[in-house]
Amino acid sequence: MIESPTITPPQAAVPRGRALRQGLLANPLLTVGGALVLLIVLVAIFAPLIAPFPGDAGTATHPFQVLKPPSAQHLFGTDQVGRDIFSRVLYGARVSPVIAVIVLAIACAIGIPLGMAAGFLGGWVDELIMRVTDIFLAFPPLLLALALAAVLPASLTSVTIAIAAVWWPWYARLVRGQAASVAGRPYVEACRALGVSRLRIIFRHILPNSATPLLVQISLDVGGVILTASALSFLGLGAQDPVPDWGLMVAEGQSYFTPDWWLVTYPGLAILLTAFAFNLLGDGLRDLFDPKRSFLP
Amino acid sequence: MLVFVARRIALAVVVVVGVIVVTFAVAHLVPGDPAATWAGPHASAAQIARARRFLGLDRPLVVQLFSYLAGISRGNWGVSIHTHRPVLSDLLTAAPASLELVISALLLAVVTGIPLGLISARRPGRPADQLIRAGSILGVSMPIFWMALILQLIFSQRLKLLPAAGEYSPGLLFSHPLVKRTGFPVLDSVLGGNWAMLGSTLDHLILPAVVVAAYPAGLIARMVRAQVLDTIGDTHILNARALGFGERQIFAGFAMKLAWTPVSAALALVFGYSLVNTFLVESIFDWPGLGSYAAVSIATLDTPAILGVTLFVAAAYVTANLVVDLVQAAIDPRIRLR
């Protein structure tokens, strides 16, 4: 390539104002993903208003409307106890994404401080934390979450704890990498020489630099957590009836699947769409913040 | 090179020990008193205490851990509460079916993912690229248990094109008996020259393999695209073009060769991921592998079995990573010359 010496910035500057708007327009993934995510969030918030049968998300049963195919009254049909599947799917938007948020919040709460400590302090602290994360990362995510969820009483709480316990190592690793690279920079050494406290360095230099990769990772992970959580519920380890969890709905509908396809199809489609939306968003954010990547050749 | 290999193997062993410790820890999270469960609901306090001594539960946790470690290395992985057989032998019986499924799925994923990624990278931003990107993201967003059910519905029930369940048609066993040599039905059919059975096993393999391949294919396509686009602006690519190499050779040859390192790392990752994914689809397809075993163990709360499966899969994952690391070092000089 035409070699002209350039100084690449340590981290892509977060584009603001017009640059941000242009970035959004040029980035169809981000816009579509963002729009879909917004839609899902709105559905979750306004579910009680949109759902035609809000009671069906709870303990209501309608023995005379059992297993009815999709119709004008029941857009997605009814399930084995007569509940409106459309309403339950809408209410399901309050379950999965919320679990994902909580899981990732916990993962960050544990992972970020540990990662900071490891990257910034180095030495045996770093070694110890890295070996521990190595061991946790040796388990495929669903596996350890499964083992944990299997030994804990089946509930959404157990699932949340199980997945969070599995997810924090990624964030520890991510932050540790950022912290280690920033800690090695000359200006940080200068700060230390001047007597700036470690805490201040962490908050003023390391955190801002880690913000964008963290944000990208989080939005990419939401999809993964939702898939893992619904898988655990599908296996019976998570949400229990009557919670309108999408994974649980697929599991419950499995026995009726062959003639009554709608019990499984719509909740599963909801999982797919939600994971898809968050993955699009995450991908779009990554494209936006990473200076090297572009659409143009 | 030898130092590298030795170091990697040592690291893998350390990690496996760590995995065992974590599994042990999880086992002891089981609420309730195992001794009381074992002794039965009407046992007296004295019987429970005796049970505890018998089960070795009165020893300090550290001792129990070492005894567990020793047991694992000797092949004693506990006894399944459900099947009453040693967990390890249960696992070894179930493993081949899952491995066959996962390996087929990964082959499928590589064969579709890499070309799609290359096509995507050659004309970034164009319709083909957008379509492939959307498809890849769809692949990694797919709830696998749902995809299994839907494909089963469409291709087995409605279109009647493919079989719904099992590794092969059980009826064939009478006319064309299958001799078990390796435990992998496809391999055994080939080795025995049993062509009718081979057709049946391949037929039955299609749906499950496609379902399990969705995630890896999407991941590989995205990764190849990203890696190739990353390196396509590099000087050595310009040099290659200046030497007269055509675009196809540039992408499929020079750029792809560089991409193999991260792609093979991704392969190890998806191997572990897919092995666990089989837990979700095997019961749907009646596939007698680790997944079915795990599903049954979960349903019957068979703790030793659940832990045995966890350990087994984690160990397989660590091994896969080790193998990939070693292969990478053999292919990519940058790794072993570091």
Place this chain on the structure above:
Amino acid sequence: MTGPEPAVQAAERTGRLAIADLTVSFGSGRVVSIAELGLGHAEILGLAGESGSGKSMTTLAILGLAHTVGATVAGSITLDGQELTVLSAEDLRRIRGRRIAAIFQSPSTAFSPVYRVGAVMTKALRLHGAARSEAADRAAQAMRQVLLSPDLMRRYPSQLSGGQLQRVAIALAVALRAEVLLADEPTSALDVTVQAEVLDLLRELRETSGMSILFISHDLAVVAELCDRVAVMRHGLIVEQGPAGQVLSAPASPYTAELLDAVPKLAGRP
């Protein structure tokens, strides 16, 4: 001669590379606009100028690779009378490497890190029609010509020094028996002593194989040492061209004079 010598005439006189009315643009922005430039047989032409003057884009345009960075090319580039700009991609590929070779600034990134340098050499030779054994022989012979042991062909780029890698790149051009070598800042990333070796090598190439060399550099001192003729580029335009001695001692363009002033001089030496 004070004005630029018409490239077409120059080519007719000595035959090789001739550029006429060449423009390279990114969209509406023009980065190169050369009225005429000629490279004769066994001639070393220096293309001097600061970073960003369009020198590298000219190289890409000659190779027919400007489109890979999104630029469009218009005008005429002829090699031994054959017009390159109208050739098909297939025909251009046959010319690249085989008749027009190129070496670039950063030798350490010139070769793919995952191939042994010898492998790249033999691949390139076989691409242009050599049989397998012939390719290995020609490559080894070329290595000797650039004063490198053929054993080094088994090494990876990370195991060779910058100077060695640049010589391997030159060996590749020699092995392919290229007629024209485009050298884009080949010595800028090298130590001064290594630089001298590479320059000697280029001179020798011209002597023994009659190779024409387009030597691009921002370093006028090096250009003065090596080149027969010099063209000075600024903002994509050729502001001056002519015999090296003349241009560099009595520049017609004030820009050339500026560049010359900027060259650090040892006391007493021009």
